[in-house]
Amino acid sequence: MRLRNPFGRKPKEFPSHLWTQCPNCGEMLFNKQLARNQSVCTNCGHHFKLGAKERLELLADARSFTETDADMVSSDPLGFVDSKTYPDRIAAAQAKTGHKDAVLTGTATISDIPVVLAVMDFEFMGGSMGSVVGEKLTRAAERALADRAPLVIVAASGGARMQEGTIALMQLAKTVAAVTRLDEAGVPFVSVLTDPTTGGVLASFASLGDIVLAEPGALIGFSGARVTSETIGEKLPKGFQRAEFLLDHGFVDQVVPRAQLKERIAFFLGAFRVAGQDLRWSL
Amino acid sequence: MRLRNPFGRKPKEFPSHLWTQCPNCGEMLFNKQLARNQSVCTNCGHHFKLGAKERLELLADARSFTETDADMVSSDPLGFVDSKTYPDRIAAAQAKTGHKDAVLTGTATISDIPVVLAVMDFEFMGGSMGSVVGEKLTRAAERALADRAPLVIVAASGGARMQEGTIALMQLAKTVAAVTRLDEAGVPFVSVLTDPTTGGVLASFASLGDIVLAEPGALIGFSGARVTSETIGEKLPKGFQRAEFLLDHGFVDQVVPRAQLKERIAFFLGAFRVAGQDLRWSL
Amino acid sequence: MLERIAGSRRAGPEGNGHLPVDAGLITDTAAYAGERPTAWQAVQTARNIGRPHALDVISRVFDRFQELHGDRGFRDDPAIVAGIAELGGRPVVVVGQQKGASTEENIERNFGMPYPEGYRKAIRCYRLAEKFHLPLVTLVDTPGAYPGPEAEERGQAEAIASSIQVMSRLATPIVVVVLGEGGSGGALALGVGDVVLALENAIYSVISPEGSAAILWRSAAEAERAAQAMKLAGPDLLETGVVDALIKEPAGGAHTDHDATAAAIKTALVAQLERLVRVPVADLLSLRYERFRSFGTVVEPRAGEVAAPPRPWWRRVLGR
Amino acid sequence: MLERIAGSRRAGPEGNGHLPVDAGLITDTAAYAGERPTAWQAVQTARNIGRPHALDVISRVFDRFQELHGDRGFRDDPAIVAGIAELGGRPVVVVGQQKGASTEENIERNFGMPYPEGYRKAIRCYRLAEKFHLPLVTLVDTPGAYPGPEAEERGQAEAIASSIQVMSRLATPIVVVVLGEGGSGGALALGVGDVVLALENAIYSVISPEGSAAILWRSAAEAERAAQAMKLAGPDLLETGVVDALIKEPAGGAHTDHDATAAAIKTALVAQLERLVRVPVADLLSLRYERFRSFGTVVEPRAGEVAAPPRPWWRRVLGR
C-alpha cells in the first residue's frame, strides 16, 4: 500500500509497517486495529482488499477449512516471456503470498452449514485466472455436485491470465460449464464479488451465482476503466463499475458490508438447503 | 374509412363505395384495385387493416380452412351498460362484420403444412378479447397440442374487452397458459402482429410466439399512445409503437410485407416441423 | 386430482391438523348481507395512501426478509420488491409491487407502477423459488404497469406476458394476495397462483375506472359509474371466482391497523401453504391451469349449453 | 461414449457414407512444414476488411436464410446476426458476429463488437435451436465485446457468461467456425461447441495483441511481439486443441476468394453435422463438457503427474 500524506505530516511519523492511510478518507489507520476491523476503515467504512487467508478466517467457521489441491501449480504451456518469464512471475507471486496460485479451495462449514469454499487472492498476479485457478474452481464445483453441498466462491481478479494465452480464455468456458452442472442439479452457488472482480472472471462463473453479493465500493466490470474511457474519449462518471453501480443496474442482489457477509451467506444457504434437510417445506 | 380530400377535388368525384384515400400518401385508390392488392396501397405500400375473412384468404391454402366454434357467442356476465348494453354492442358488431365475435379459429393448411389458425378482426368491437376470444384461442391452442400441429395466430386488437371486467383480464392468463403448454411440448407457435395489436393481447399470447412477425407500419404497444403521451406530457416521436420501432427494440423477428407473409410463415413452420417429419435432422 | 387436494379434508375439519383451511377468510358473499361497500368506496379504500403496502406487510408477516435486487439485464426497479424470507420458520420467496406512503416515497417507487425490468426481476425470483423448492407468495398492489415511453421501448407487454407465462408453469406452490389495487395486466403479471386471495377492500380490474370512463363514457368524471359497472370490488371478485377468498380487514379498513391486517394475512398464508405444499407439483400445475382455463362465460347455441362458471375455491378445495 | 461417436468410423473410412469426417480440414500442423505464417501475418490477414464476414459466408454456405431479430428486452444488435437457414436442404440455426466491409458498414455493425443485447439475441436463438432440434452453427469474428459504458451498464459480463452457459448445456449439436478474429470473452460467448473449427488464418486470443502489449510491455507498439508470445494463430490453436481443425483458405487468403472459402466451410460443416446429428444428445453434452473441461496444464507435485493435454479432436473422434 503506497503511503500518501495529504496532511503534511512527515512519513516517518507513520511508518508503513505500522500504519496505513485510508485511500478514501485519508485517515491514518494503525495496522493492528485495521486488521482487527476486518480491513475496513474505522473512520469511513472503506473496504480494503483482503487476502485469501484473511477471507477464509472471515467466512469459514473456526478450524473448519480443509484445503484441497493445495500443491497444484501451473506449467508454462506457451513458454511465455514478457519482461520476465512466466515461471519467474509465478515464483515471485508465490513468495509474496505464500500460496501456489490465485485461489484457495476446500471444504468448510459456514455457520455450521457444510460448503465447498473457494477464495481468490488479488495479490497473486492480480488474481488472474489461468489453468490452476480454472482447474481448482472446476474441481470445487465438481465436489460440490458430488456432495450436493453449496458452492461459495469469493472472486477477486483482474481477469484471465495473459501468460497462458487462449488456454486461459478456455478457463471461462470450463468454469462456467462446471457451475452450470450445479445449476442443473439444484445445488446452490453463491458468488461474492470483491474488489476488484473484472474481465474474464466476471464474464464467467462469477456472474452466474444463484445469489450474487458484492462488497461495498468493489470495482466490478467487464472492461478495464481505461479501455472504456478511451472508447468514449471522456472521463467516466464517479461510481462507474463500483458495486453500488452494479446494484442499480440489476446485476447484484445485495451490497453487503464485510462484517455482515458471513451471516448473510449463511441465511441464503439456509433457505436453499438441498433436499432432505429440515428447514425446507416438504415439496 | 373516412374520406379526406387534400386535393380540393369534390368528394362526389370519388364516392366512398368505389374509392378509398390512402391515409399515408393521400392517393385515391379504386376499391377493387385495393382489394386485388391485398389492401396494400399501390402507391406507397401502406397496409390497410384487413378483415378476418380476407386474412384467411391471404394465409390459408384455398378451401383448406375449416372453422371451429363458429357459433360461440358471449354472454353478459356483468350485465354491463355504458351508453349501450353489452348485448346491443355485440349485436351491432355481429351485424357489421358477419361473425359472432372478434376471432375466427379453425384448421387449415399453409403451403400444405397443416396448422391450427386463428385470425382476429379489429372491426368487431376493436378486436377486444373477452370470454369468446379467450375461449376460442385456448381451444385452438389445445387442439394444436393434441394434433401436434403448429399454431398461427394473427392478432388485431385494442386489448381486453372492458365490458367483461376482470373476467376479460383473466383471458390473458388463460391464453398464455394455453400457448405455454405448446411451448413445453415443442409445438411451434407463430404470432403475427397486425395493425393494431395493443394492450392485453400484446401483453399475453401475442408476445410469446417462437417467431413474432409484424406487418409494416402496424401500431403495436402496451399502453395507448394517448396515455403514454399524457404520462410524459409531450408528444411522442414519429414511429413510436410502430412495427419498425418494435423491430429496433428487439421484440419482433421480422417486419414482413403482406405479399410475403404466407411464404414467410411457411418457411418457419417448415424449419420447425415437429418430430417424425422428413426435413429435420435426425436428432 | 381434486381428491388429492381434498385429502386435507379427510384429515378432519382442521385440514392438515394445524389451521382450518379457511382460517381468517371470507369465502361466501353472504357474509355481506346488506352491508357491501359501494364499488367507489372500495376504490378509495384500496388506494388509501395509509394502507399497508408490500413492505409493511412483509415486515409483519415474514421473518428475516432479505431483499434480492435486479433483473440481471438493465436495472433494479424499486416498484417491485422481491426477496427471501421465513414464514413460520420456513423459507419462502416473496415478490410484491411497492407503493409509497408519501409523495417522496411514491416518486421513488414510481407509485407502484413497475417498468419491464421490474417484471423481469420478479421472473428471476420466481425461478429461484422453483429451483430451490420454495413456495412463492406474491403481493399485488399497483395502479398498473408504467405506461411511459421508456417502458414501451423496453417491452412492457413482453415482460408482462413472460411473467404470466413463467407463473403459469412454475413448479412450486403460489399464493397471490391482492393488497390494494389490482390494476390490469400489470397486476396480473404477479397474479397467477394456485390460490388467489384479496384483502376485503382490495380491487381488481381490467382497466382503471378513470380509464374505462374516459373510453366508454368519454369523461373521466364517470369513473364512479364505471367502477360500479366493472364489478371490481372484493365481494364481486369472490362471486366471479377471480379471487378464491377475501381476507378480513379491521373494522375501519386495513389502513387503520397494519398489525391486525398483517396478522390476518399471515394466518391465511400459513393455512394455504400448509395445504398446498402437500399437493404433488404436477397436480398443482394441472389445477392452476384449470383455475385460469375456466374463466369465461360463453354460449354455444349448437351445443345448447352455457359453460359453467368457475367453481368457487372453497368448493374446489373441499370437493363440495 | 467415444465408442458411440466412433460408430461413424465403423461405417468405413467415409464416416457416415457421405463425406469423410475430415473433409476439407487440416488436422495436423505437419501440413505446415516450414511455411507457417508469422503470428503478426495471421493477425493482419484475420483483420483484412475484405475477408468474408458472417453474412458473406451465410449467403454462400446456406440457402433460404431468414434473419431473426432482437433480444426481446432492449434492442436488436446489428453486430450479431442470427437466423434460420438450410444447409444441404435441412434447417439449422446460425448465429454470427458481423463486421463491415466498409467504414460505413462497420459503424452500423459497431465493428463487429456486440453489446449485451447482441449476446441475448444469440441466447434466444440458441434456445430456438434446442427447442426445435435444429443444429446450431456459430460464426466467430469479433475484436471483442464492445467495451463502452452503456455495455457495462447493461451487463456485458453477465451476457457473455450467460451465453457461454447456455451453449455449454444446449441440447443440440453445435459447430463453431472462427472466421477471422476470435477476440477474448466476446468471441468465446459464441464459441462453445461440439466441434470448433477455424479458417486457416483466423486468430483466437485471450486479449488483443495491442491490449496485451500495453499491459505487459507498457507499449502498444510491442503488439507484434505479444501476438507471437500468445500463440493465437491457426496452427498454434490446433496444437493447443483450442480448435479441432483448420479449414483451408484459398492461396492468397480468404479475402481473395469468398466463394472458394465458403465452399470449404460448407464441406466442413456438412461433414461435421452429419456426424454429430447421429450422436445421442446426452453423449454430446458429456463430450462437450469434457472438451472444455480438459483445457489447462497443471502440475501436481504430490500426485507426481501432469494432466494430459487435450487429445486432438481427430483422435477423440476416431478413438485413436
Ligand SMILES: [Zn+2]
Ligand atoms: Zn477511510
Ligand SMILES: [Zn+2]
Ligand atoms: Zn399510399
